[in-house]
Amino acid sequence: MATFPSTGATGAPRDLLLKVTPPRVPRHLVSRARLLASADALRDHAVFVVQAPSGFGKTSLLAQWRLEYLGMGMPVAWVSAQNHDDPGRLVQSLALALRVAMGRPAFGRSVLEDDRPGNLGSVTALLSELTQAALDVVLVIDEAERLPPASREALAYLLRNAPPNVRTLIATRPDGRLDIEDLVAYGQCVEIGPALLKFSLDETLQLVHARFGARVDRNTTARLHELTEGWPLGLQLAMTIISRGADAHAALSGMTAAAGELQGELVRLLLVNLDPDDRDFLVRIAVLDLLHPDLCQAVSGAEDAAARLVRLNNDTPVFAAAEGGDWLRMHALARDVLRQRFGALDTAEQVAVHARAAQWLAAHDLFDEAAHHALSAGQHQTAYELAERSLYESLMRRGRQAAVLEWLAQMPADELDRRPRLLLAAAWTLASSERHDEAGRFVARILAQPDVGDALRCECALILGSAAVFADDPDRFVELHAPWTEAVPLTDPLLLQSHANRMAYRALLEGEPALARLRQQQAMRGHPGHGIDYIRRWSELVIGLSYAWEGQVLLAEQLLRPAVAGAEAELGRRHRFSCNLAALLAAVAWDRDLPGDAATLLADRLDVLEHSGLPESLLLAYRTAARIAAAEGAEHRALELLTALDAVGAARRLPRLRIASLAEQVRLHAQRQRAQTCRELCERIDAQLADPALPQGPLWRRSVETLRDVARAHAAIAARDWPDALAQLARADDQARQRKQGGLHIELLGLRALAQERCGQPSQALLREAMDLARAYGLQRVFSDAHPDLGAWVGTLAAESAQPEITVASAAAPPPALPATHGAVLTPKEGEVLSLLARNLSNKEIGRAMQVGETTIKWHVKNLFAKLDAGTRTQVVQRARILGLLGPER
Known part of the structure; x- marks a missing residue:
């Protein structure tokens, strides 16, 4: 039988070559800005x-980091750790990886040829040789938890x-502790955990x-994110499942089916390969929303619950995130x-x-969770x-x-009547929803209960005010709020905060936004130290x-x-309060021109x-979504929104929303001069x-009459009836x-200037005043949203007024560098090679950065020489800058 040598020409065992071969980056890998090696939070650490x-997604x-460092011209050595990597084998792997990365055949020879490389002296020798190399290098150790x-x-x-020219990247599971807490404490080491690795929306x-x-x-996509909770493995599985179908949109739209397939994949990857005892343990603790070792032991009866939790957390992707301390949470898909x-x-076993x-x-005073399990039992x-x-406190x-709604649906009415705090919780919940009548x-x-005091009556007024x-x-x-503005018979800090919120909201409705903020600030000073609870939010x-x-x-x-x-x-992304707050921020982001x-x-x-x-949140959300659709050229989608x-306004009996819908439609059609519509x-x-x-109160009538007048003004603009537009x-x-x-005032100032200009009246001074106010407030879309003609006029005036500033600034400092524009001259690959050539990288270094062979890079460089009529690499870069294919040298 033929035999093969155990060592190669390098002097190292042949199997080490596989250990030092880096994996290929997936084609659809997304570089996340906050996790780039060049990000401010990560740039200066060793x-x-x-x-x-x-x-x-540790590997x-x-x-991703490897490619980034290669693009900077730094050699990157990769080592995949294994269970049998004793210290000697580990040091040899590091030496071979560095030799391959730096392209120096003689590097690490003393370590690779050492018969007993396992002592710390061999590590010192390796570090000394790295120091003498006088080259910035990156060392990557993947799956370090496998190391003995x-x-x-x-x-x-x-x-x-490690010397200053070495940067080390290590990936490990939670059980792979390296005992380098001192490096973390002194700021020399950065730890990146599950919270940072999860994908944001x-x-x-x-x-x-x-x-x-x-x-x-x-x-x-947002539904997919919600389903997977940003879990990298869950996203990968989901996209693999979706890509199997011909119609990706249809596959994603059926999220229930996608969730079922995802769960099936998890069963295949997780449960089938689990030890039966571990599988039974997970099945029994899956009924818990939050997991604690002692709770899991009580529920499952397993004496080794704590150790089992630690091991399963390390070995399986079941646990999505830690909630702090000893508490864990199981991923929703696996659960x-x-x-x-x-x-x-x-x-009988389920009941037990x-x-x-x-x-x-x-x-342990976790009454809310205990109540659900008691009911199930x-x-x-x-x-x-x-x-x-x-429930009330929760x-x-x-x-x-x-x-609260879940308990309301399954608790008998007579039980509710015997429990006033449950009645209060139900009333508060129903008041802040479409079921406000209930x-x-x-x-x-x-109030029909005996011994109702002023404090309870005041709280009931707060509830009814929320419903209003x-x-x-x-x-x-x-x-409803008027009788309780002066003497407030409340002592509970949460109710006092709720009362302050009502005081502020009343001031806002009456047209005093600054007073509304003052009310809130006074309330916060009067009741400090209660944290950011739900009412304070x-x-x-x-x-x-x-x-x-x-x-x-x-x-x-x-x-x-x-x-x-x-x-x-x-609270969660789809919690009702989060959605109300996000609707307001979305409208603000749109006004800031952040579509x-x-x-x-x-x-x-x-x-x-x-x-x-909230009616205001609902109005802002739909109006913003419609304006986004119109700006993207999807007018049909804007009109549908x-x-x-209008339909939601009818269903919830909110006539102002119906009028607002019609007024926004008028705006949209007026921008296209559809006078009859x-x-x-x-x-x-x-x-x-x-x-x-309809409501006849003065506050409500004033709000809808403003909508009506603005709509009439837009209709007059569409009909080119400028005098009537001015009046409206x-x-x-x-x-x-x-x-x-x-x-709204700034928008109307701009429209008045446009109408005056079309009537032949002086208008530029009025428009410049509106522009100055918009600039001060940060309103960047107010004029283009009002009317395209107004937006174009404002753009012209802004360019005229900015011209002198540009002239002055250019004398003091050069203009910012323009990004490279390859146009039709170069292919995308040639443009990428050109960018790396400009950084003085060799063909081999460019090939590593682009993950292609050196021969391919030579072919691209040859094409660049021909297209740019250059004889040297320096001439290629210089002529590319002259032609605008590269930005100026920094």
């Missing part, structure tokens, strides 16, 4: 440890003693677009699969599991008592309306709405962006707003306003100024 369970991130303890100690020694949108292009819209298995267990869970949770009275102890502090009936049942807000009846809201919405009301979109954006991020993290941000904020949220959106707004729509507005069944605009502007609606 050691990076990517530590997460399987399924979080993909290392491969002695090898991890050697790796930690290497990290602590923006990154999921980018990933899906790169894979499927325009075939998949934002709403569908649903396992709960199906739990449902197949014997009924729920009973044990309820007992443990109640003993058939312990109804215990469940109702636990629910009474927890609602007011955490906004858990869904839990809240009044619950309040009547509360969701019913879009501002005059009823003010009437509503104050952020009121303040943000007050800024948007004034047109102060810069200030609104500054407040709302962190507020939306906090609400999504705490991509606005569209992302609204993705997969309109259905939530239809049922539980405005028709849907505009007249017909204005007639429909007048007919609706003539209905005596002046009337609407009077209303806007009285109510201090700054954004």
Whole structure:
């Protein structure tokens, strides 16, 4: 039998060549800006440890970084760790990887030829040779958790003693601790965990677009993100399943079917290969929303529950995220699969599991979760008592309306009447939804109880006031709030915060946005230290709405962006409050001319707003979505959205939304000079306003009359009836100024200037004033949204006024470098090679950066020589800059 030598020409074992071969980067890999090696948070560190369970894309991130460093001209050595890598074998692997990466055949010879390379002296020798190399290098160790303890100690020694020219990237699972906490503490090492590795919605949108292009819209992608929770493995599985079908959009639209296939894939990847004891353990703890070692032990009866949880967290992709401390959360996709298995267990065993869970949770004061398990165990009275102890507090502090509605649907009416706090929780929940009428009936049942004091009456007034807000009846809201403006018989900080929110909202409705903010600030000073609970979050919405009301979109954006991020993290992206807040921020982002941000904020949220959106949030969401569609050239989609707004207004009995829908349609048609259509729509507005069944209060009438006057002005503009347009605009502007609606006032100023110009009257001074106000407030789309002719005129004036500034600035500093534009001269690959040539990279280095062979690069360089009539690489770069194919040298 023929034998083969165990070592190659390098002096190292042949199998090491496989260990030092880097993986190929997937074709659809998306480079995430916040995880680029050149990002500000990562740029200046020497050691990076990517530590997460399987399924979080650790190897993909290392491969992405490898390409990035190769593009900078730095050699990257790759080592894939294995279980039998003792210290000697690890050091030899590192030496061989560095030799291959640097292209230096003699590098590491002493280590590779050492018969006993396992001591720390060999690591020191390797580091000394690296120092003498005088070359910045990157060292990558993937799957470091496989290394035996002695090898991890050697790796930690290497990290602590590495010279300044070495940057080290390590990927490991949570059980692969390297004991380098001192490096982390001193800022020399950055740890990247599961929270950072999960995809954000923006990154999921980018990933899906790169894979499927325009075939998949934002709403569908947002549903996919919600389904997978940004879990990299879940996204990968989902896109693999979707790509199997001919119609990606249809596959994604059927998210229920996609979820079923995803669960099937998880069963194949997870459950089939699990030890039966581990599978049974996971099935029994899957009924828990949050996992604690002691709770899992109580539920499953497994004495080794804590150790089993740690091992399964390391070995499987079941656990999506840690909630802090010893608590874990199971990924929703895996949990649903396992709960199906739990449902197949014997009924008596299911009841026993729920009973044990309820007992443990109640003993640890987790009454909300305990109540659900007690109900599932058939312990109804215990469940109702636990629910009474927890639901009201859970609602007011955490906004858990869904839990309240769930209990409301399954609890007998007589049980509710015996439990006033449950009645209060139900009334609060119903008031802030499309079912606001039902809240009044619950309040009547509360007030029918004996011994009702002033504090409870005041709280009931707050509940009815909330219902009036969701019913879009501002005059009823003010009437309910009036008796409690001075003497407030409340002591609960949450209710006092709710009362302050009402005070601020009343000031806003009465046209005093600055006073609304003052009310909120006074409330926060009077009741500090209660944290950001659910009720206090509503104050952020009121303040943000007050800024948007004034047109102060810069200030609104500054407040709302962190507020939306906090609400999504705490409550969830599709929670009703998160959706209301996001609708307001989307309108602000649109006014700031950030259409991509606005569209992302609204993705997969309109259905939530239809049922539980504030009327103002609902109006802003649909109007913003329609304007985005119109700007993208999809006028049919814009009109469909405005028709849907009218339908929602009819379904929820919100006539102002119906009038707003018609007014926005008038605006859209007026921009295209459809005078007859505009007249017909204005007639429909007048007919609706003539209905005596509509609210007649002054606050409500003032709001809709402003919409009517603006619509009439747009209709006059469409008909080229400029004198009538001026009259209508002046009337609407009077209303806007009285109510201090700054954004609308600026828009109407611009339209008045346009109408005056068409009437032959002086107009430029008025328009420049409007432009100056818009610039101060950050309103970048206000004029183009009002009318395209106005937007074009403003653009012309802005260019004229900016010309002198450009001249002055050019004398002081050169203009910014223009990006390279290859046009039709070069192919995309040739353009990429040219960019890397300009950075003085060799053909071999360019090939590594582009993941192609050196021969291919030589062929591209030869084509560049021919196309640019150059004889040297330097001439290629110089002529490319002269022709504008490259930006100027920095």
